[in-house]
Structure formats: structure tokens, C-alpha cells
Amino acid sequence: MEKIAATVSLNHFVSVEDLTNEEVLTLIKRASQFKKGMISPQVREPLYAVNLFFENSTRTHKSFEMAEKKLGIDIIDFEPSTSSIKKGESLYDTVLTMSALGTEIAVIRDSKEAFYTELINSKSIQCSIINGGDGTGQHPSQCLLDLMTIYEEYGHFDGLKIAIIGDLKHSRVAKSNMHMLKRLGAEVLFSGPTEWIDDSFKEYGQYAAVDDVVCEADVIMLLRVQHERHESYNDALIATYLDQYGINELREKKMKPSAIIMHPAPVNRDVELQSSLVECERSRIVTQMSNGVYARMAILEAIIVGRTNRKTPL
Ligand code: CP
Numbered sequence: 001m002e003k004i005a006a007t008v009s010l011n012h013f014v015s016v017e018d019l020t021n022e023e024v025l026t027l028i029k030r031a032s033q034f035k036k037g038m039i040s041p042q043v044r045e046p047l048y049a050v051n052l053f054f055e056n057s058t059r060t061h062k063s064f065e066m067a068e069k070k071l072g073i074d075i076i077d078f079e080p081s082t083s084s085i086k087k088g089e090s091l092y093d094t095v096l097t098m099s100a101l102g103t104e105i106a107v108i109r110d111s112k113e114a115f116y117t118e119l120i121n122s123k124s125i126q127c128s129i130i131n132g133g134d135g136t137g138q139h140p141s142q143c144l145l146d147l148m149t150i151y152e153e154y155g156h157f158d159g160l161k162i163a164i165i166g167d168l169k170h171s172r173v174a175k176s177n178m179h180m181l182k183r184l185g186a187e188v189l190f191s192g193p194t195e196w197i198d199d200s201f202k203e204y205g206q207y208a209a210v211d212d213v214v215c216e217a218d219v220i221m222l223l224r225v226q227h228e229r230h231e232s233y234n235d236a237l238i239a240t241y242l243d244q245y246g247i248n249e250l251r252e253k254k255m256k257p258s259a260i261i262m263h264p265a266p267v268n269r270d271v272e273l274q275s276s277l278v279e280c281e282r283s284r285i286v287t288q289m290s291n292g293v294y295a296r297m298a299i300l301e302a303i304i305v306g307r308t309n310r311k312t313p314l
Contacts, residue, residue: 005247007026007030007301007302007305008023008026008027008030008208008302009302009304009305009306009309010128010299010302010304010305011120011303011306011307011310011314012116012120012128012129012130012303013128013129013130013140013141013199013299013302013303014116014120014134014138014140015131015132015133015137015138015140015176015179016138016140016143016176016179017179018042018146019140019180021183021279023186023302024144024147026179027144027295027298027299028092028144028148028151028304029042029146030146030295030296030297030298030301030302031145031291031294031295031298032148032294033047033150034070034294034297034298035290035291035294036295040287040297040301040304041170041193042072044061045074046074047073047074047104047105048072048073048074048075048076048094048102048103048104048105048306049068049074049075049076049103049104049105049106049107049300050069050075050076050078050081050098050103050105050106050107050127051064051065051075051078051106051107051132051281051314052078052091052094052095052098052106052107052108052109052110053108053109053132053135054080054091054108054110054111055097055110055111056246057108057109057133058266059129059131059264059265059266059289059292060109060132060133060139060142061109061132061294062140063289063292063293063296064107064130064132064141064296064300065295066293066296067293067296067297067299068298068300070177070293070297071300071301071304073105073274073298073300076098076103076175077200078098081094088125091108091110091112091115091119091127092118092119092122095119095127095129096122096124096125097126098127098162099125099126099127103127104126104127104128104307105127105300105303106119106127106128106129106130107128107130107132108129108130108131108132109132109133109134109202110133110134110135111134111135111245112134112135112148113134113135113136113137114134114137115134115135116129116131116134121301121314122223125135125314126313128303128306128314129305129314130299130303133172134171134172136170136171136229137172137175138172138175138176139172139173139176139221139264140176140268141292141295142172142173142176142177143173143176143177143283143298144295144298144299145288145291145292145294145295145296146173146177146221146262146264146288146295147177147180147181147184148291148295149262149284149287149288149291150219151161151263152287153219153260153284154218155204156183156185157181157185157190158184158185159185159186159187160181160186160187160220161186161187161189161216161217161219162177162186162187162188162189162217162218162219162221163188163189163190163191163213163217163219164177164178164188164189164190164191164205164221164223164300165190165191165192165210165213165220165221165222165223165245165247165272166222166223166225166245166272167192167193167196167223167224167225167226168190168192168197168201168223168226169195169196169197170226170229170230171223171224171226173223173264174223177221178190178204178205179204180307182204182205186269187205188204188205189205189206189207189208189213189216189217190204190205190206190207190208191207191208191210191212191213191245192210192223192245193237193244193245194207202238210244210245210251211251211254212244212252213244213256214247214251214255214259215254215255215256216255216256217259218258218259218260219254219256219259219260219262220247220255220259220260220261220262221262221263222246222247222261222262222263222267222273223263223264223272223273224263224264224266224267224268224272225238225241225268225272236238238271241271241272242270242271242273242274244274245272245273246272246273246274247261247272247273247274247277248274248277249274249276249277252274252277252280252282255282259282260282260284261273261277261280261282261283261284261285262282262283262284262285263283263285263288264288265285265288265289267285268303282306
């Protein structure tokens, strides 16, 4: 039987900046073990989780749900549209309530950047908080599944050239990934419309035209155009986006033979990526979705270990 990897012990999982490189690598290896069918010995019964999604989601919401079910965690249903949120109850008071009811883990997606700060600093809230995406801030579980996907491909991060292309300014995926990839020794390159990049990206990598990065990158990491975060829909830009900044069949042919295409999805087909390439040989988009379940199992297990090890309340 394969040896169980050392587990990570966490109180919360809200930002990649809180994780050491060693913890990230341990979580990736643990996720790989779950992918191979490993059963977690960590879950005690009963354990309750609630998934509070105040922004739309398919992958993050449902893969956390799948991960919770695979770990034997009981899920408390919560539907924002029929909850007291509709009567004006705040996120804080909703989580306070779920904590008082005995929920131990709250997976939350909200449009407010760093929404989790007041929750993890509360003396009354005893839930462990997992960030399922905070506005344009961070998407730490997406980062872990992306790192897992790259690690499966290359077995390391140092020296890899990773091009993050697209709507950088509005992307929480870009923010989490650029931080961890740089820390793990990868070279990050940026590309896309210049109005969607600012000076805050400079410390993580260089900007270059898409036709330059496409030939040298080991990983092309495309970002969704985040229409919901734009002031208005730019028809002219979207109509020409694929040709100007996206990966079409011509650019795909210029990629290194071993290079892969990633996208957190949902994909705007024929905008960031030509539709015919979504499931092409180089694409790891479906693998990313599958890996999301295992990466989230590793995160949940680390939270359970943290709660089991802790002697005092949060
Ligand atoms: N990648 C991602 O976060 O997808 P969802 O918005 O569907 O969760």
C-alpha cells in the first residue's frame, strides 16, 4: 500500500500567501493520492459543512460538494435566494448563524475582496473558513488544482515558463497563481489587452505580446474575460479578441511540442480559446476540473486535521 503523505494542518484556507511552499507541495501530493483512490483516515463523524456561494459557480461549488461527499462530510443545504440574506442579513451574521448551528466548515464565494478577514478574526465564529473566491482578490483552491495539474505534467515548477494571458486585472485566478508560481521558481509571463494589466503585476513577471509568449511558454494559462466585472460590454474588443490575444489554431501550432493549454473555465469559446481547441491534445481543461475535486479533498482534510489538533477554540 502506498505510504500516506504527511498531512497539512490548517485553521482556515483563505489565501495562498498563508501557505509555505512545503505545505503546497504536500497538498498537491495528497490530492494525487486521493486521485489514486486513497481513503482519508482523518474524517470523524459527524462533520458538517455549508457551501455559501453568493457569486455564480459550477466548478468550485460542485467540486467542493463532491470532495465533501467523498470525505464523508455532511453538507448543510444553503440557497441564498431563499435565505435570510434576502431579508438583509449580512454575510457575517449568516456565518455566525451557521457556526451557532454547529457547522464546522464554511466554503464561501463572495464578490467582496477579503470578505474572510472579519470572519476569521471573529471570536464567536467557530467555523473554519475556506475561500471559494473573493471578488478580484484570490482563488486559492483554483490555484492548488492548477499547481497540481502542472506538477502532474512536469513534476516540478522551477524553470518552467508559464504565460498567464487575458483579463489579468479582474482575475483572482491570476493573482493567486502568479504569487505561488513565482514563489515555486517558475518564470511568469503576462499577455493580453494592456488595459487589463497594471504595475502591480510587474514584480511577478514581464509583459509580452501573445505571439512572443506562445512560442516559448511551457504552460499557456488562459483567463476568462470577466464580463460581469466590466463596466460595459466591449463588442469591438470581444469580436477581435481571439485574433488579437487568444489561442487559435494558428497560434496553437507555434507552441512548443510539450506545452499545455490551461483555463480555469468557464471558457468563452472562440474568445480566449478557439472552440476546436477546448478538448485538444494539449488542453488540460478537463483534467483541471477533475483535479479540482482531489485538490479540494486535500484542503478539506487539512482543515479537519487542523480542527482535530487544535486544543483551544478558533
Ligand atoms: N474556475 C471556476 O472558479 O469556475 P466556477 O466559477 O464555475 O466555480
